[in-house]
Amino acid sequence: MGWNEPEGQDVTFWQSHFKDFRRAFGFVMRVALQAEKLDHHPEWFNIYDKAHITLSTHACAGLSELDINLASFIKQVAVSVT
Numbered sequence: 001m002g003w004n005e006p007e008g009q010d011v012t013f014w015q016s017h018f019k020d021f022r023r024a025f026g027f028v029m030r031v032a033l034q035a036e037k038l039d040h041h042p043e044w045f046n047i048y049d050k051a052h053i054t055l056s057t058h059a060c061a062g063l064s065e066l067d068i069n070l071a072s073f074i075k076q077v078a079v080s081v082t
């Protein structure tokens with residue numbers, strides 16, 4: 001679990017070891033609600049116990065404060081899922 005180094009224009013978060021689908025999708029749901037609140041929407045992938053999120057800001061074709069803000073929220077949620 002963790003962030004990759006920014007590669008070019010985005011930052012990717014991955015979490016591959018949730019215990020099951022319920023936890024992985026619960027994580028995605030919590031991030032979705034925060035994304036809607038911030039009006040800032042990730043690109044993501046989920047299969048069973050894996051969730052993979054890519055953050056970028058289309059408006060500036062790169063990273064913005066909103067990505068950093070959402071990234072820190074995502075990390076907090078991810079570590080709180082047991």
Ligand SMILES: C[C@H](O)[C@H](O)[C@H]1CNC2=NC(N)=NC(=O)C2=N1
Pocket residue numbers: 039040041042056057058059060
């Ligand atoms: C109109 C609306 O505020 C914009 O289209 C928002 C919506 N969500 C967004 N999400 C992301 N990731 N980047 C954006 O530039 C963006 N723009």
